[in-house]
Amino acid sequence: xxxxxxxxxxxxxxxxxxxxxxxxxxxxxxxxxxxxxxxxxxxxxxxxxxxxxxxxxxxxxxxxxxxxxxxxxxxxxxxxxxxxxxxxxxxxxxxxxxxxxxxxxxxxxxxxxxxxxxxxxxxxxxxxxxxxxxxxxxxxxxxxxxxxxxxxxxxxxxxxxxxxxxxxxxxxxxxxxxxxxxxxxxxxxxxxxxxxxxxxxxxxxxxxxxxxxxxxxxxxxxxxxxxxxxxxxxxxxxxxxxxxxxxxxxxxxxxxxx
Amino acid sequence: xxxxxxxxxxxxxxxxxxxxxxxxxxxxxxxxxxxxxxxxxxxxxxxxxxxxxxxxxxxxxxxxxxxxxxxxxxxxxxxxxxxxxxxxxxxxxxxxxxxxxxxxxxxxxxxxxxxxxxxxxxxxxxxxxxxxxxxxxxxxxxxxxxxxxxxxxxxxxxxxxxxxxxxxxxxxxxxxxxxxxxxxxxxxxxxxxxxxxxxxxxxxxxxxxxxxxxxxxxxxxxxxxxxxxxxxxxxxxxxxxx
Numbered sequence: 001x002x003x004x005x006x007x008x009x010x011x012x013x014x015x016x017x018x019x020x021x022x023x024x025x026x027x028x029x030x031x032x033x034x035x036x037x038x039x040x041x042x043x044x045x046x047x048x049x050x051x052x053x054x055x056x057x058x059x060x061x062x063x064x065x066x067x068x069x070x071x072x073x074x075x076x077x078x079x080x081x082x083x084x085x086x087x088x089x090x091x092x093x094x095x096x097x098x099x100x101x102x103x104x105x106x107x108x109x110x111x112x113x114x115x116x117x118x119x120x121x122x123x124x125x126x127x128x129x130x131x132x133x134x135x136x137x138x139x140x141x142x143x144x145x146x147x148x149x150x151x152x153x154x155x156x157x158x159x160x161x162x163x164x165x166x167x168x169x170x171x172x173x174x175x176x177x178x179x180x181x182x183x184x185x186x187x188x189x190x191x192x193x194x195x196x197x198x199x200x201x202x203x204x205x206x207x208x209x210x211x212x213x214x215x216x217x218x219x220x221x222x223x224x225x226x227x228x229x230x231x232x233x234x235x236x237x238x239x240x241x242x243x244x245x246x247x248x249x250x251x252x253x254x255x256x257x258x
Numbered sequence: 259x260x261x262x263x264x265x266x267x268x269x270x271x272x273x274x275x276x277x278x279x280x281x282x283x284x285x286x287x288x289x290x291x292x293x294x295x296x297x298x299x300x301x302x303x304x305x306x307x308x309x310x311x312x313x314x315x316x317x318x319x320x321x322x323x324x325x326x327x328x329x330x331x332x333x334x335x336x337x338x339x340x341x342x343x344x345x346x347x348x349x350x351x352x353x354x355x356x357x358x359x360x361x362x363x364x365x366x367x368x369x370x371x372x373x374x375x376x377x378x379x380x381x382x383x384x385x386x387x388x389x390x391x392x393x394x395x396x397x398x399x400x401x402x403x404x405x406x407x408x409x410x411x412x413x414x415x416x417x418x419x420x421x422x423x424x425x426x427x428x429x430x431x432x433x434x435x436x437x438x439x440x441x442x443x444x445x446x447x448x449x450x451x452x453x454x455x456x457x458x459x460x461x462x463x464x465x466x467x468x469x470x471x472x473x474x475x476x477x478x479x480x481x482x483x484x485x486x487x488x489x490x491x492x493x494x495x496x497x498x499x500x
Contacts, residue, residue, distance in 0.1 A: 028360045093355040099332030252335035
């Protein structure tokens with residue numbers, strides 16, 4: 001890699017090697033292997049779609065199609081944060097073995113899940129290309145940027161929760177309790193225009209809402225309120241900064257607590 | 259540059275652990291903020307180890323030997339003081355730690371070697387050498403859960419030595435595997451002893467130290483009680499056989 005010092009190059013190599021391990025380890029012994037990247041959200045989409053079309057109908061056009069990108073983004077976010085929170089406890093053997101950049105443990109989970117997210121997203125975008133006439137090609141160019149934004153938010157929370165969980169194991173329980181609530185506070189299964197406006201305003205404070213909004217905008221051409229993007233952008237940066245700060249403060253002492 | 263002949267330099271190192279008898283929870287931390295017990299594992303330790311020195315660290319359990327090694331290897335961070343090390347440092351303690359049971363031997367070698375500070379190219383070039391030394395035959399590309407404990411240790415040992423450490427940290431677990439591999443591994447360590455490698459041994463196995471080390475550091479209650487030559491091992495034995 002050009003322009004990187006040997007230390008930086010080593011850091012990237014280690015991070016990529018650990019990401020590769022994450023990806024490989026997940027589908028070992030699974031007959032369908034990488035097909036699960038797509039099967040998983042597809043099954044989820046079918047289940048949720050059936051519930052909210054036939055039991056409690058939600059009035060959104062092309063509901064199954066509407067669900068999919070939101071589910072992909074939500075799955076990436078919630079799997080990553082939930083998996084990362086107890087990560088330093090689970091990987092105590094690594095921490096006690098050698099001195100290496102501790103952030104690579106958490107970031108490798110982010111990257112491997114990002115890989116899955118992007119794979120499924122590409123398949124979905126190709127599907128949209130076949131069936132949707134309202135698509136805007138240039139918006140697709142923004143998809144990597146949106147994925148990056150989502151990854152930064154996810155990394156920030158992963159670093160924050162995993163660092164705190166080393167000393168306070170309650171954090172893990174808190175995250176587990178919070179995730180289902182967060183799911184319903186995120187417009188995955190509903191669109192914001194179905195909500196009363198006082199409630200929709202509060203949902204805009206959720207940084208994920210705008211990210212999922214702009215993801216749908218980029219793929220399927222649905223509308224997104226622009227001011228919510230600004231709120232989400234700022235809170236993403238703040239959350240990331242706090243995550244990095246707490247990690248920097250706590251990580252030298254991980255070994256004392258695991 | 260006077261520092262150039264040093265491998266390890268510790269200045270005023272203190273390490274304090276908080277004792278927790280139960281799992282710490284947020285509530286306890288909020289309401290009992292000042293009632294934490296402290297345990298001083300290292301108390302103002304100063305130590306210089308020169309390049310090529312063979313140092314044995316002795317002392318009763320809980321005297322701070324392990325903490326000292328953790329500080330030197332950078333796994334733990336001192337609460338006070340300054341640590342400096344020169345050259346690549348590899349610990350042969352806990353050899354099979356960090357292996358992923360689902361991944362194959364090769365995949366684990368990459369991961370483990372890079373954690374020890376090798377890069378991808380180096381690892382790739384050493385793959386054959388590691389496999390040969392570990393002598394695990396056809397298991398190299400089989401998942402790790404099919405390995406016996408001995409095989410895991412052998413592979414761990416082979417990776418650690420392939421990392422070509424400048425500073426090597428050993429404990430009495432150095433004798434790994436079956437008879438044959440024990441011979442092979444102790445020959446390899448013997449080789450390190452002969453080269454200008456810095457070696458730090460923590461052990462209750464005084465006989466081993468007498469054969470291999472030149473300098474003995476006697477730890478007690480988080481401090482360096484005595485720092486001298488092999489005569490200390492005799493003194494240490496007398497002290498505890500009283």
